[in-house]
Every structure is written in structure tokens, then in C-alpha cells.
Amino acid sequence: MGTLAVYPGSFDPLTNGHVDIITRGARLFDRIVVAILVNAEKSPLFTMAERVEIARAVFRNQPTVEVDTFDGLLVDYVERRRAQVIVRGLRAVSDFEFEFQMALMNRRLNDKIATVFMMPAEQYSYISPRLIKEVFALGGRVHGLVPDMVEQRLREKVAVDQNSH
Numbered sequence: 550m551g552t553l554a555v556y557p558g559s560f561d562p563l564t565n566g567h568v569d570i571i572t573r574g575a576r577l578f579d580r581i582v583v584a585i586l587v588n589a590e591k592s593p594l595f596t597m598a599e600r601v602e603i604a605r606a607v608f609r610n611q612p613t614v615e616v617d618t619f620d621g622l623l624v625d626y627v628e629r630r631r632a633q634v635i636v637r638g639l640r641a642v643s644d645f646e647f648e649f650q651m652a653l654m655n656r657r658l659n660d661k662i663a664t665v666f667m668m669p670a671e672q673y674s675y676i677s678p679r680l681i682k683e684v685f686a687l688g689g690r691v692h693g694l695v696p697d698m699v700e701q702r703l704r705e706k707v708a709v710d711q712n713s714h
């Protein structure tokens with residue numbers, strides 16, 4: 550059966566930092582599930598269907614990467630999938646405190662599941678979905694920081710937004 554890892558998150562949108570972690574995770578584990586949290590934010594920029602579509606398209610050639618959605622407790626989803634590992638990315642010390650809390654809470658909830666932290670490549674260590682959305686909305690360049698498909702979709706969203714004003 551091998552080791553199944555779950556990489557959970559909001560992915561609104563998927564960044565090249567996420568892609569880097571998923572690619573590294575796919576090398577380390579037999580299979581990795583990108584698990585997108587339903588209703589993580591009250592008003593996400595990308596719909597659930599769009600986030601799933603983008604992640605599936607980006608990893609279409611990697612059969613050991615699966616894209617799924619989940620709601621409720623992460624550990625319940627991980628258990629349901631019979632996965633052994635939760636993967637989270639750590640960019641900087643500032644990520645550590647919250648990630649540490651989540652990892653320990655998840656371990657308290659289910660001691661059989663381990664959280665594994667992975668560092669993205671340095672060039673992605675400062676990017677986050679929130680910054681990508683803000684920079685793009687204000688006219689900044691995000692090329693190279695997100696998959697091309699995400700950049701294209703961001704452009705389409707801005708165009709729709711401008712037409713409706």
C-alpha cells in the first residue's frame with residue numbers, strides 16, 4: 550500500500566510554493582493527496598471547482614498526486630483516507646508558531662498521524678496566496694510565482710471585475 554500523505558490547505562490560489570512542496574512530497578511518499586478545505590474563507594477569490602480544476606491540471610502528468618476536497622476536521626479526513634502523514638510547508642520562523650500549534654493539536658486528536666514539515670525552495674519562501682492576490686489586484690507582476698494557469702485565471706477575474714463596474 551505504501552505511505553499516503555495528505556497536503557491540506559485553502560489553495561486560494563495554488564502558488565508555485567505549493568507546487569514545490571507537492572513535488573517534493575511526491576518524491577518522498579508513495580502518494581500525496583492535495584486536500585482543499587471547503588469554505589476555508591468566507592469569500593474566496595477562486596471557487597472550489599476552480600481550485601480543484603487548477604490543481605488537477607497542474608499535476609495531470611503526475612499519477613501519484615491526487616486532488617480532493619474535505620471539510621470538518623483534518624484528522625478525520627486523514628483517517629478516512631487511511632493516510633499516515635500530514636504535510637505542511639514551512640517558509641520562515643513566522644510560520645512556525647501556528648504550524649506547531651496545529652501539529653500538536655492534530656496529534657492530540659489522533660496520535661497515529663504524523664505531521665511532516667517541508668521547506669520550499671528559497672525563491673518561494675516569501676510568497677503566500679494572500680500576497681499574490683494583493684499584488685495582482687494592485688497591478689503587480691506575479692509571473693513565475695504561480696502556475697501559468699493561475700496567472701491566466703487571475704487576469705480573467707480582473708477583466709470580469711472591470712467589465713462589471
Ligand code: PNS
Pocket residue numbers: 557558559560586589621622623624650651652654655
Ligand atoms: O492553507 P491554509 O489556510 O494554511 O490551511 C489551513 C488548514 C486547512 C490546514 C487548517 O485550517 C485545517 O486543517 N482546517 C480543517 C479544520 C481542522 O481540522 N482544524 C483544526 C486544526 S488543528
